[in-house]
Structures are given as C-alpha cells and as structure tokens.
Amino acid sequence: GAGVSQTPSNKVTEKGKYVELRCDPISGHTALYWYRQSLGQGPEFLIYFQGTGAADDSGLPNDRFFAVRPEGSVSTLKIQRTERGDSAVYLCASSLLPGYNEQFFGPGTRLTVL
C-alpha cells in the first residue's frame, strides 16, 4: 500500500513569509508525528497527533510553528514569519497505534528560507 506522502518535496521561501507543509499518513494510522532534521543530525521531535488533537506539542520551538489535523488524517504544519534558522527537512511519520510502535516516515519536505 501507499506510504506516507509529503508535499511539496522542496519549498524555497523568503525570510518573513508564511509556509504550509502537508502530510498524508498511511491509511488507517491514528498517530501522526512531525519531526525536523538539520544537516548531519537525527530527526528532532516537533509535535504528535492522536486523531484530530495535538496530544503533545512540546517539541515546537516557538509560537511561529503550528500544526493541524482537522479530520484525523492529513496534517498541515504551518510556519509563520519564517527565519533562516527554520531551514531544514521537515519529516512526517505515522504509526498504527500511539506509544511505542514503529513509526513510518515520509520522504520529507526540504524547506529553504532565504
């Protein structure tokens, strides 16, 4: 079956602009996660959804970052007033159940803020 998909694959924007990154999880997966990966580093947790609600947003770096999952499937990560330091690969993952189950990752969106 289809894996996790993310769009766009690449996004170039200017400092101060607003961006939206989309994630389509594996069908039937209830848990959805966003991570951020900088060059040479491992993925860093941002936010976790169980169903429609953000169950844990402790990894969001500041209030410029926000994510939604209105129907419990597709999720959108929103970044306001982008800064050069936001440049990274944003990864989405989903798992069948929450907790300690394996998470399956999408290919990521490479965000570049000029």
Add this chain to the structure above:
Amino acid sequence: EDQVTQSPEALRLQEGESSSLNCSYTVSGLRGLFWYRQDPGKGPEFLFTLYSAGEEKEKERLKATLTKKESFLHITAPKPEDSATYLCAVAAGANNLFFGTGTRLTVIP
C-alpha cells in the same frame, strides 16, 4: 535527560568486511529502541524495534542486539547497497522518538 550517542560517526568498509555500529543510550525507562536506515534525500526507513535487554532481531545481513545500556547493529558481509546512514532512536515519553545523530556507512566494492 535522555541521550542517544552513536559511534562511529562514519565508517568505511570493504565489501564483505563485517563490522558493528554502536548506539549507547541513557533514558528514564526504555520503552523501545529503534533502528532506521536513511538514504540521502529520503526519509528514515524502519528496520528493527527492540524492547528488552537480550533481545535480538535479524534481517538479511543485519542483526540488532540490545543490552541495558547500548545496542549494536551488526552488518555481516556488507554490500555496496548497504551504504546509508543508520539511525538509532529510543522511545522517549509516551509519544515520540529521540534520535541519535547516526552512523554514515560506506561500503566500497
């Protein structure tokens, strides 16, 4: 504070030369240790989950083992297509994975 340290940072092997990658962890209450493979420009690909000390899992040329303080990913007779970055992660809290920085493996034909 949760910590995951992977070593070495980079490893070059001749094809067929077996070796091991190390993942040392400090976490309050391990709920699972995960190994992923990541190719350039792609998302991490799930390999194994280990839950308790003494557990071992195998897949083709890869074997993962777990003790109370570290995990090893053993690669037997590697091939060039095994070249990738291998990431180790621990289940932290109830919801997310805490990753190490990875080991970049290059297998030379």
